[in-house]
Amino acid sequence: MHKADILIIGAGAVGTALAREFSKFKVKVIVCDKNDDVGGDASKSCSGLTSTSATMPVGTLECKIRTISHTMVDVLCRDLDIPIIHCGSIAPVLTDDQMEQVPKLIDRAWQNGVWDYEFMPREEILEMEPTLNPEIKGGIYSPRDSQINQFLMVVAEAENAAENGVEFLLDCAVTGIDTKDGRIQRVITTKGEIEAKWVINAAGLYCDDIAKMVDECDFSVHPRKGEFFVLGHDTPVKVKHIISSVPTPKTRGVLVIPTTDDNLLVGPTADDVEDKNDKKTTREGLEEVRTKALEMVPGLRFEDTITQFVGARPARVPEGYNILVSEKAKGYVGISGIRSTGLTASMALAKYVIHEMKAAGLELERKVGWIRTRRGIVKFSDKSDAEKDALIASDPRYGKIVCRCEQITEAEIVQAIHRPVGARTLDAVKRRVRAGMGRCQSGFCGPQVIGIIARELGISEYEVRKRGVAAYMLDH
Numbered sequence: 209m210h211k212a213d214i215l216i217i218g219a220g221a222v223g224t225a226l227a228r229e230f231s232k233f234k235v236k237v238i239v240c241d242k243n244d245d246v247g248g249d250a251s252k253s254c255s256g257l258t259s260t261s262a263t264m265p266v267g268t269l270e271c272k273i274r275t276i277s278h279t280m281v282d283v284l285c286r287d288l289d290i291p292i293i294h295c296g297s298i299a300p301v302l303t304d305d306q307m308e309q310v311p312k313l314i315d316r317a318w319q320n321g322v323w324d325y326e327f328m329p330r331e332e333i334l335e336m337e338p339t340l341n342p343e344i345k346g347g348i349y350s351p352r353d354s355q356i357n358q359f360l361m362v363v364a365e366a367e368n369a370a371e372n373g374v375e376f377l378l379d380c381a382v383t384g385i386d387t388k389d390g391r392i393q394r395v396i397t398t399k400g401e402i403e404a405k406w407v408i409n410a411a412g413l414y415c416d417d418i419a420k421m422v423d424e425c426d427f428s429v430h431p432r433k434g435e436f437f438v439l440g441h442d443t444p445v446k447v448k449h450i451i452s453s454v455p456t457p458k459t460r461g462v463l464v465i466p467t468t469d470d471n472l473l474v475g476p477t478a479d480d481v482e483d484k485n486d487k488k489t490t491r492e493g494l495e496e497v498r499t500k501a502l503e504m505v506p507g508l509r510f511e512d513t514i515t516q517f518v519g520a521r522p523a524r525v526p527e528g529y530n531i532l533v534s535e536k537a538k539g540y541v542g543i544s545g546i547r548s549t550g551l552t553a554s555m556a557l558a559k560y561v562i563h564e565m566k567a568a569g570l571e572l573e574r575k576v577g578w579i580r581t582r583r584g585i586v587k588f589s590d591k592s593d594a595e596k597d598a599l600i601a602s603d604p605r606y607g608k609i610v611c612r613c614e615q616i617t618e619a620e621i622v623q624a625i626h627r628p629v630g631a632r633t634l635d636a637v638k639r640r641v642r643a644g645m646g647r648c649q650s651g652f653c654g655p656q657v658i659g660i661i662a663r664e665l666g667i668s669e670y671e672v673r674k675r676g677v678a679a680y681m682l683d684h
């Protein structure tokens with residue numbers, strides 16, 4: 209049986225931010241996740257924006273936490289070597305109806321403390337972003353919106369937490385929670401039982417299932433599905449800013465996003481569905497994205513699409529962030545409603561949750577020697593010829609390009625496997641070093657990556673998975 213002071217269920221943005229925050233203290237922390245890797249469900253399939261609270265409903269807990277968290281992002285990126293681009297965003301105003309919304313939007317942003325959210329005239333906006341539809345009537349510029357590498361953000365927080373003593377149990381689904389005399393006793397998982405004094409439910413889309421295990425579920429969660437296109441590096445029409453539709457109460461709308469890896473991400477939709485496993489893109493959804501994106505950036509070349517995907521926002525009914533430190537099941541902490549803003553909000557959310565737990569009696573003593581920083585894997589393709597020569601001299605595996613599309617070397621893949629909370633599947637390697645993220649989507653490098661994973665982990669190639677419990681790459 210595993211034992212912990214604190215068990216965190218879920219290794220997405222929220223769970224790993226909590227893990228890192230707790231790793232500052234003298235407590236034994238375990239994070240378990242049903243997936244084979246850290247990265248979460250929503251967290252790895254979102255737009256990757258760290259945005260101000262300009263468009264948030266005023267006065268909500270979500271708005272407060274997100275506003276504070278947004279100020280923490282840059283330090284996190286600096287300390288953990290997480291790629292981020294400070295590109296700002298523009299919402300082009302295309303219709304008279306949208307123009308009528310502008311004063312209300314600016315007023316709301318003002319109330320949320322986002323005083324640099326400004327309307328700008330057509331000429332200036334077109335000068336800043338010449339790819340926009342020349343018919344625009346102007347645009348709202350938000351200079352502090354950024355795009356972060358969402359995969360590396362979660363991986364970096366997990367690696368840093370692990371270096372500071374947090375244990376990660378992956379492929380480990382929680383199936384039940386035992387309580388006795390109104391207190392949490394132990395958690396039952398597919399990898400055995402875990403005894404914990406505190407259990408934090410950071411299970412995203414599935415947080416209602418976990419909440420039901422302790423009879424603390426007075427809400428429901430359904431997926432709000434978002435469909436995306438990813439366009440390759442070589443697409444000729446690129447944007448310098450995040451281009452966003454004029455927001456509605458439900459969503460920020462379709463976006464055209466320059467990414468830290470120089471792709472274009474176009475999407476998402478926002479459709480409420482029932483099935484939590486619905487990860488299928490649809491003709492209608494993608495057509496909606498295409499139409500709305502082309503209205504804003506008419507030159508986009510969807511022929512350069514290299515892949516499409518779906519992310520599911522964990523939408524809560526009733527809506528809104530909810531943090532419950534249970535009275536009924538002492539030791540249980542429920543986090544729910546972390547829907548469209550959780551990547552940005554995760555750092556402050558972690559602090560908020562710990563603050564609430566302390567108020568309920570949790571005692572924490574700070575460690576001496578907490579490791580604040582982490583360095584990422586050196587990216588061979590970014591280096592000058594002289595630097596590449598030096599890298600090859602230090603490790604000949606830098607001399608072998610495995611992923612031709614993204615120019616990823618064997619040395620990078622091997623490091624991805626052997627880091628703390630290392631990659632064990634093809635998708636986990638892909639998220640860490642981009643092998644398989646390019647135009648051929650691992651058609652060429654897939655077999656080689658399978659061989660490297662098998663060799664490095666000392667397993668048969670037949671045991672190497674793409675992702676998930678039974679998605680083996682080779683036929684048994």
Ligand SMILES: Cc1cc2nc3c(=O)[nH]c(=O)nc-3n(C[C@H](O)[C@H](O)[C@H](O)COP(=O)(O)OP(=O)(O)OC[C@H]3O[C@@H](n4cnc5c(N)ncnc54)[C@H](O)[C@@H]3O)c2cc1C
Binds near residue numbers: 218434
């Ligand atoms: C399309 C889309 C666009 C978005 N855009 C943005 C954006 O631009 N900026 C932003 O800040 N936010 C954005 N978000 C929201 C953001 O992605 C989420 O709020 C955030 O990722 C939630 O993180 P999480 O850790 O709570 O959930 P998740 O990332 O879903 O992690 C939950 C984890 O819990 C695990 N789990 C579930 N059940 C169990 C169980 N029984 N046992 C063990 N583990 C379990 C899951 O496997 C998963 O790994 C977007 C979301 C989507 C879907």
